[in-house]
Amino acid sequence: MERLEGPVGVLGASGYVGGAAVAALEAAGVDVRPAAGSSHDRYPTVDVRDRTAVREFVEGCGCVVDAAGLVGIGTCADDPDAAFEINALGSATVAWACRRRSVPLVHCSSAAAIGYPETLPVTAGHPRDPATTYGYTKLLGERAVRTVTDGSVPSITFVLTNPYGTVETVHGSAADGASVVDFFLERAAAGNSLPVHRPGTQERDLIHVRDAARAVVAAVNALAGSTRTDSIDPRQGTDPRERTFVLGSGDSYSVLEVAGLVAAASTELTGSSPDLELRTRPSDRPVIDRFTVDPDPLETALDVTPTVDLESWICGELEGRLERDRTSVRG
Ligand SMILES: NC(=O)c1ccc[n+]([C@@H]2O[C@H](COP(=O)([O-])OP(=O)(O)OC[C@H]3O[C@@H](n4cnc5c(N)ncnc54)[C@H](OP(=O)(O)O)[C@@H]3O)[C@@H](O)[C@H]2O)c1
Structure with missing residues (x-):
């Protein structure tokens, strides 16, 4: 990660995937700057709905992992406004802040953004037709990230399937x-x-959360320029989907x-x-x-095998x- 010009900021670090990403990044010796969505003892709060807070957070980072979100079909159906503000607008805000400061971004989307698959195995280029508010707002976020970052700042989006398992963090919890x-x-x-x-x-495709977190580390590593940047460099790719990966175990x-x-x-x-x-x-x-x-694109581009x-x-x-x-x- 020698080409990163600052710590890796992790938004949603108090969550399941974000927590696993922090643990994996720290285990890889990366300087991590975690942020929670709400008030916690361990991490400062950065609400993705707060444009100023997001800008300040991104400013000092060498790369950002956005694992913040309002997650779950029922949760988003119960509060669609919050789902829109966090999953759609919040993701756009983070991407825009990254673009302003040329900070590479790893974004977490969800298989829920795809909806009912038309063809199997599902690939990153599969049409999106979400069937839920959660999926719809995740799709808006995914599209915003692509639109804002394409051709401007390197970014990788993971369309995560179904993570399972327990996360042990360096803090013991x-x-x-x-x-x-x-x-x-x-x-x-x-x-x-x-x-x-x-x-x-x-x-369903099931992936251990530790393997999902390893993919995040690989993405940060790739964005930092130390491995295989050529296959994901937006200046070389004409198809924006090249930098979106379905993150599953296969x-x-x-x-x-x-x-x-x-x-x-x-x-x-x-x-x-x-x-x-x-x-x-x-x-x-x-x-x-x-x-x-199909886990092959992940393996080919990022060298990640569950x-x-x-x-x-x-x-x-x-x-x-x-x-x-x-x-x-x-x-
Ligand atoms: N878990 C899954 O099955 C799954 C599957 C596919 C995709 N994903 C995606 O993976 C990402 C992380 O999911 P997760 O399972 O880790 O969810 P989670 O455990 O519910 O964690 C969500 C994280 O987002 C933070 N957050 C919520 N509202 C926020 C806001 N307004 N501003 C900033 N941060 C906010 C939460 O912070 P506080 O708790 O501190 O408020 C928490 O850290 C999401 O993008 C989700 O769509 C998850």
């Missing part, structure tokens, strides 16, 4: 994901049943398969299997049957959780 994997693990560790929304065959699982893996791990570790309950879905939106991604295998991670994680529960009961 851990953040759990909100994915179906984490949900099932928590239920199994507590001896509860695993509720699967019908039909259960819906398939491994997709149905919800029933995930529940089956958790149940099998539970049987192996405790001798008993949690019940699987098929439940009616809480939403009447049509279900996305499959969302698979390392975490879901099945072995589930076993290790459940074992750790059961052990922690036993220790706290004994204590």
Whole structure:
């Protein structure tokens, strides 16, 4: 990262993905400047709706990672105005501040911006047709970032699929994901049943958050000019999508398969299997049957290959959780 002219600013550092990015950047020896969205003991606050605060933050940075957002389908549906202000306008504000100061940007978008896939595997150039307020506002943010940065300042956008797993930070604290994997693990560790929304065959790409964070480090590294800048330099690329990557593992699982893996791990570790309950879905939106991604572009351009295998991670994680529960009961 020797060509970075300042620390790497991480917006949304108090969040799940931002926290993992901070941990991975720090582990890579990068000077990081984290910022939270709201008041926290650990990090200063930079609200992406506050143009002056964003400008001041970006000013001293050598690169910015924007992991700030109002995240989740229900959360954004409940407050569409906030979703628009944070995910759409906020992303544009960050990109504009980066452009003004020629600061490279790594932006986090979401698979929700794509909506129902027309072709599989989903690639960065797949048409966007979001089905939710969350996806729609993420798409506005994604487009704003591309429009503002193209030809002006290097930027990489990640269309993130479904991160799972626990983040250990250098400060010792851990953040759990909100994915179906984490949900099932928590239920199994507590001896509860695993509720699967019908039909259960819906398939999603799942990526460990640590692998997602490694991609962020690779992107920062690439933007800093120390590796393979030629393949992502906006002055050399004519197609803006060259610098957007779908960030997934390339491994997709149905919800029933995930529940089956958790149940099998539970049987192996405790001798008993949690019940699987098929439940009616809480939403009447049509279900996305499959969302698979091709990880090759990430590997080719950024040298990123996901390392975490879901099945072995589930076993290790459940074992750790059961052990922690036993220790706290004994204590
Ligand atoms: N987790 C997923 O499943 C997933 C999947 C695809 C894409 N993504 C994308 O990844 C990014 C991070 O998601 P996440 O899962 O880490 O979400 P998260 O855990 O909810 O974290 C969101 C972060 O954004 C910050 N934030 C919220 N409002 C803000 C504002 N007005 N100004 C500045 N910061 C603000 C929050 O700060 P405070 O908590 O301090 O307020 C928090 O640090 C988002 O762009 C999201 O769309 C996530």
